Amino acid sequence: MKHKTKSLEHIIHGIFLILGLITVGCVLLISVYLILSGLPAILEVGIADFLFGSSWEPSAAEPEYGILPFILTSIYGTAGAIIIGVPIGFLTAVYLAKMAPKKVKAVIQQAVSMLAGIPSVVYGLVGMIVLVPGIRKLFGIPDGSGLLAAIIVLAIMILPSIIKMSVTALEAVPKEFEDASLALGATPEETYFRVSVPAAKSGIAASVVLGVGRAIGEAMAVMMVAGNVPNMPDSIFQSVRFLTTAVASEMAYSVPGSLHRNALFSIALVLFLFIMLINATLNFFLKGDRTK
Template sequence: MIFLICGLVAVTFVLCISVYLVVSGIPAIREIGLIHFLGGTKWASTANNPKFGILPFILTSVYGTAGAVLIGVPVGLLTAVYLSKFAKPKVAGIIRMAVQLLAGIPSVVYGLVGMIVLVPGIQHAFHLSSGATLLAAIIVLAIMILPSIVNVSDTALRAVPKEYEEASMALGATETETYLKVSVPAAKSGIAAAIVLGVGRAIGEAMAIIMVSGNVANMPGLLKSVRFMTTAIASEMSYAAVGSLQRNALYSIGLVLFLFILLINVILNVIIKGKDGGGNES
């Protein structure tokens, strides 16, 4: 009964957040119009004739998250394979400790280092007026999602039964072939969970991103200052009047962000279950 209550508490929290976002976000979408809200390319919430188009925020969040995943997932997964299969215990212990420390660094510190080191570097490398760009945000996000991907993938890979690997090597496969073609597929559920955590961290980050992305409501470009959905909420919520259309529109952005995370989880779960089903049939 205690375990059941704890599980229900977690579900209740999710339901409460979902209901609150729906109730708070729907009024602004009704007033602005779904097409104008999601498809509008201009955000000017404080103008005399306010505009509330969040397409630049949506595309920026998608591109930024996708870029971070394209960089972070291969690096994180290969690091996890090295830690769980190749590294000596002492070396693996040192690297795991470093990864755990990386996970414990506050996001504002990532943003500060990125603002001091990365942003000026991009500015000088590409001869820009400002190095606070989507590229800087992608690099910072890729670094921030590494601990989640490495830790969870490492745990999943170490849980793969040794018999699988021994059977593969007995059939003539090399260690590298065995680890990449047997161990990784066997741990795909845990690896998928790691990717979900990484995507959730990337798409939900605000503090570090607001410091390196420029926080300008532009259509996304790799070397342009941009604004993510999270930074749009963080930068305007503090001065948006209670009950105003601006504040309600920010709640609507939160609802869209929540639906993004939900959609990503559903898609990954469907893909994993589909592959499992195919493997059982074969």
């Protein structure tokens, strides 16, 4: 009997292990595949020319494969989204976690959850119909689609990640810290910003990194509002193409096996490396939280 339960446990354990390994296997498969299919074009073009070339013209008579415009666009777009989104998200989180009356909090949290659930194509659509014409009229430029529109859409898209994770971190701050501060004669607001926020700083930092990851990986919404022309992003109104949108929009018409197609894989590899870097940063912040 005892022997039987033991072997059953072994089997169950084995099944769970296999299920867990499926995920690991997928990650490994994607990593290996991306590296194998991304490297040839990089080697053929030359790593410096590929990463730092400022001209992307795969269908010209003398094709050029410089992806610097995409890299910079992705970095600027993400940075812009962070600059706009983080202050809004952070202050909203402090309000929700510490100050908001229960009913207001419930309504706003519902809204934040819904914001998180809206498909990115809908963000893109609303951006196209509302934001792009709005920017065109406001600034009096011929076309409103471009970097600025993409930044605004991304800033809104990263709000839920930042708000939710920051609220969780702020709510986890032990009440004893806040009581100690209040008992010293600090006002509630002073207490939130000088005790609660510093105590939750690794969680808040992690939420920002999560937002960065979301912004840099977004394809559909930015494709619809960024203009999607491979220009260098030298103005916030410039029509631009992101790393993600370069892959998404050109995959369909590049010839399989061509250098063009392989270069798209290389772009995906670069994007993948960015995301890996962001994940490592995220783990660093979360680990810092645990050791405390």
